[in-house]
Amino acid sequence: MNEFLAKYAFLIVPIIKVAILLFVVLTLDAYLTWLERKVIAHIQARWGPHRVGPHGLLQPLADGIKFILKEDPMPLGVDKTAYFFAPFLTLVLALTSLAVIPFGPDITLFGYTTNFGIADVNISLLVLFAITALGVYGIALAGWGSNNKYSLLGGLRSSAQMISYELALTLSVVGVLLIAGDLSLKHIVEQQANGDLGLLGWNIIGMRQDGAGFTQVIGCLCFFIAAIAETNRVPFDLPEAESELVAGFHTEYASMKFAMFFIGEYTSMISVSALFTILFFGGWLSPFPASWALTHYLPSIILVPLGLWVIFDGIRYETIFGRIVLPGIGAAFTVIGVALFLFPVVDELIQGPFWFFAKVGAVLFFYIWMRATLPRFRYDQLMDFGWKFLLPVSIANVVLTSAVIMWRMH
């Protein structure tokens, strides 16, 4: 049995990892929609979903059931290949992009060392860009294949927008590549550790022990703006601008096919946030220097009070169901927090993923915050901004970074 496991570990381990990642990401997608609706609602002084389950926590489940059970009509005169292929393409590409993202440092479980992610590719950054570059086809084909003028306009807008902002997206990363000298996301994160600098070593600040670093604030801003445009989110959601185009490229999609676009959009939000974290905010690295041992208890310090507060808040909830479920969730948080405090081995193991998901969560919250705050661009403003501002600024960042690095190295 052990021999068999050792021989086929290279096959079994990735399958297990893929299964876990799919489960985590799809759950995250579902609760991201809940979080988005809740946060936007509270920003706009509303309650958001609160009928299905305590605090609307079962709303994603209800939405999922609705997606499966809804009728799926197909409009007349669609191009069947494009119409059926587009949602699959969007979803598959969005999920594939997660395969090359490192979620933490290498881990050793039961004597088997493996990377914390699915594939550890040498050129993972380029792979990610390649997948993003293909992502536009899903939207363009959906828009063209639906035989609907609004969909077609949405698809056209999407392809024009992606071409324009992909340049700025790729160029804004060049500064980081110049500092790192490596295309592997894992190595880019490891190089931001820089001994005991902590947060100062991240590419956004850009301090380096050998002095050859330079702050990537400009690149960071350009990347974030271009990334929002690439994922078609507010204020760049012109491909599905509901006040002009009904629902843009997915007007004619219903039921599971619509759900695929939906999951694809949220998954690419997650992968773009992860990439942003890796490139500019040190990936899984803690913001504190490694010598500050007390900061290793931060997961417990956050989880235990959070759990206690959820229990305290939950026992006063209106419905009986809520009074049972919410304290249960709170108790689970508290138990996990205490367990992490008591078992330092496990605590060490989750340090990387904890910081990684904390940062990704912060970026995702920022995404939602922007959606609640900013109005949509007009189309000519979008093009002007992309070509006349973002592109020159990211090129300037490349020139500036190379000049500073050359100057500091000599």
Add this chain to the structure above:
Amino acid sequence: MSGVLLIFFVLAALAVFGAVSLILQSHPIHSALSLILVMVSLAGLYLLMGAEFVAAVQIIVYAGAVMVLFIFVIMLLNAGVEERTNFSKLATFGGIPLGLALGGIIAAAVARSSGHLPPPAASGAMSSTKQLSMQLFSTFVYPFELTSFLILVAILGAIVLAQREN
């Protein structure tokens, strides 16, 4: 080795299928999609040869940027289904023998090279990326700069054409 060979044949078959489909499809968008299939399978073939960087660039530049522009233009012009015409006489009597001759020449060349290809450089992708850029900026610097000059000329030409209407 057989696994690699199997993947090669799958990718090669996909590339050939895409190329044939590109010609036979009557709708421009379907032709463009077939071309994307060809390019993605070519990227897979590069990957099989250990040229990871070239494979990624093939997808980013050709399958991503260039073909998105193609699709964008086809969608913008709203090109419909093409009508099938009879083959021209020249294509029938000149094309088929010439095509067969070309196929024969390639087959002969493949058969003559006894299958002893130099093994791909067994180094990390970054070093191969580094080697590539070194070559590009030292040995091939003039062709490289000429290419960028050519692209600049093309951009200027496009701007002039666009300005003429005003």
